[in-house]
Amino acid sequence: MTKPKVLISDKMDPNAARIFEERGCEVDVITGETPEELKARIGEYDGLAIRSSTKVTKDILDAADNLKVIGRAGIGVDNVDIPAASAKGVVVMNTPFGNSITTAEHAISMLLALARQIPEANARTKAGEWPKKDFMGVEVTGKTLGLIGAGNIGAIVASRARGLKMKVMAYDPFLTPERALEMGVEKVDLGTLLERADFITLHTPLTDETRNILSRERIEAAKPGVRIVNCARGGLIDEAALKDALESGHVAGAALDVFLEEPAKENPLFDAPNFICTPHLGASTTEAQVNVALQVAEQMADYLVDGGVTNALNVPSLSAEEAPRLKPYITLGEKLGSLVGQLEGPDVQSLSVEVEGAAAELNLKPIVAAVLAGMMRSWSDTINMVNAPILAKERGLKVSETRTAKEGDYHTLLRVVANTPDRRREVAGSLFGNNQARLVEIAGTRIETELEGHMLYIVNEDAPGFIGRLGLTLGDAGVNIGNFHLGRRLPDKHKGGDAVLMLTLDQQPSDAVQDAVCALEGVRKVRSLSF
CATH class of the missing domain: 3.30.1330.90 (D-3-phosphoglycerate dehydrogenase; domain 3)
Known part of the structure; x- marks a missing residue:
């Protein structure tokens, strides 16, 4: 039996390749290729393991004749054309939990740094100043944190925030009252969250529904002096509106790890007051990088070897x-x-x-x-x-x-x-x-019959002599019957009605053979089948 073949096209922990091999897959690690090089190569692989660098476009998918699964070591799949993959019949997986703790901890770190203005204080102290009077921070104890999105990462942030003695509320259309109680958060609508939250953190994917969820109107409706943290996805916040709100003081501070356009080497927010940024570091810890690489290898191998489907974005999950x-x-x-x-x-x-x-x-x-x-x-x-x-x-x-x-x-x-x-x-x-x-x-x-190979489905009048005539017709045409299955559909228990025949044949019957069967007396329907 031919082993499934996997290409790892982005840098990831070398143990991922080991897992593929141990699970019965062949694996090649070829990173840094151009789209043209990947397109020329992809046709020979059953699986493609990626991080964020490889862009899996429709053009590449069109050349992926044998591809069955794409595995993203991480959460975001903005670099995969999922509709094109689905149309091609390719499963797209991610690893939504491998970097959850790391991303949640980064959000909490950004929140604390924002509360005490640590980055700017650090820079000015290192520059030889002692600007103690310029940095009057705020405590987080007793403050209200508003979560926009209460999934896995949001739940971890809520747990850490409650440990800091913060009050936590959450807006998430999918959050049930029972889950909110379990998390120890107050379930609220978005308007209430904006009115009451001292800090807001975002933890949602970027979809048509969440794009610019913090729009200019919503930022203006937020509590004066709010501080905003986004370590989820770029595009959730209207960046121009956030800059204006920072400059006016309506928003006391903002910390972003993600931007609408990345790499964000230039952005108007860089000049805004009380603004902290990092270069998409939410998942950048040694533990997270290892975790997502191992998880994506395990998930892809489960699918290619055993048929298990885990964390797929375009097909129902099916455990190994x-x-x-x-x-x-x-x-x-x-x-x-x-x-x-x-x-x-x-x-x-x-x-x-x-x-x-x-x-x-x-x-x-x-x-x-x-x-x-x-x-x-x-x-x-x-x-x-x-x-x-x-x-x-x-x-x-x-x-x-x-x-x-x-x-x-x-x-x-x-x-x-x-x-x-x-x-x-x-x-x-x-x-x-x-x-x-x-x-x-x-x-x-x-x-009762197996549905295998070449078959002939016949509906005929249930009358004496038909089976004999059918056998002669097929025999004269050189068609051998492998199996013969008969069912009777009778109007009463004794006579009349139709019979249903399912014949397994040694070869596919030609049109001429089918026409000859159709011409037999009493035949109502004939259909050649193949399984």
């Missing part, structure tokens, strides 16, 4: 422990989806994935993605579990999930229901021996 249990269901879902796709084509408008029995306990997101990938792969050979849900959404395909814990006729069952403008198509499958995917029902007819 879950992957073996889900793998047969993913196979079953993909085959059922493929069956629907080949029978109905691109006319499907809505899709329902229903699970019963043991399957109801599972993480359904990967199974649904597998069904979609199987169905849509019959229309495009670039579809996989990563991009199928995105492309389905773009097509306006409505997708729903249903769980039923109670067992029916099978210990575990996966049912796929597809609706087109003209009809409803329903197929169901189960696992035999907990790992063998089998079709058990199609169009309301019980029929």
Whole structure:
């Protein structure tokens, strides 16, 4: 079996390469390449491990014919074109927790430095002055800290701030009252936070919703004398408005580790009073650099070797422990989806994935993605579990999930229901021996078969002599039947109705063979299938 091949294109801890090798991957460490050099090289790799220097553009992704996963050692993925990666079917991962403590500690350090004006006092003292009267700081004890963003890093900052005897409030649309109580913070709206906070720290990603979250209007609405710290992402603060507020004294001080444009070798804020800055050092500690490098290697190896998906930004997470249990269901879902796709084509408008029995306990997101990938792969050979849900959404395909814990006729069952403008198509499958995917029902007819290789799906009038005529027709054409499975859809218990045949053939039947089968008396439908 060929080993997955990984390229590390940015400098990171050498133990990352060791982890890849120990987990069964080949790894090359080639840093500092130009975009053109990376584009020429990327086609031979299954994985790409990066930090912030490598820019993974659509142009590079277009050349990445074998790429399956991009791993960012760190939080920010501004340097990865995620929509293009998703369309290409490439998983994009980051390591959101590897530098959480380091970034939180930097924010607290900036807050304390801002409160006591330490950088400027240090510079002037070293210049031979003794400007004791010029630096009247403020205590943080008893002051109110307002967190904008209360995720992992925000929670660590809150913990450290409470240790400094600060009162902490938080604005975060995703913060639940229970989590706020656990963190020891007061959950407030943004307006209340701006009114009451003596210090504000930001801990959100940069999105359309958070861009300029501290706009000119919001900065003006903040409590006079507020001090602002941003160690999250550039672009969260209107930098021009912040400069004006610092010069007017409405904002008593600001400390930024990140800027809208980086490297920020020139910025109007550099001349503003009571302004502290550092060159994006939030994650710059020895411990953090080691942690994120090791984590990204472990996550990527989990995916490439075992199918586990952790901290992915464009596909549901799937732990390495879950992957073996889900793998047969993913196979079953993909085959059922493929069956629907080949029978109905691109006319499907809505899709329902229903699970019963043991399957109801599972993480359904990967199974649904597998069904979609199987169905849509019959229309495009670039579809996989990563991009199928995105492309389905773009097509306006409505997708729903249903769980039923109670067992029916099978210990575990996966049912796929597809609706087109003209009809409803329903197929169901189960696992035999907990790992063998089998079709058990199609169009309301019980029929058990593996979905493998070349198959012929036939619906015909249930009448004597048909199977003999079918066998002769295929035999005369030199087509050998590997397996033969029959289901009967009867209007009553004795006679009439239709029969459903699923034949496994040794070779794909030609159009002429299919036409000959269609011409047989009583045939209602014939479809060649491939799995």
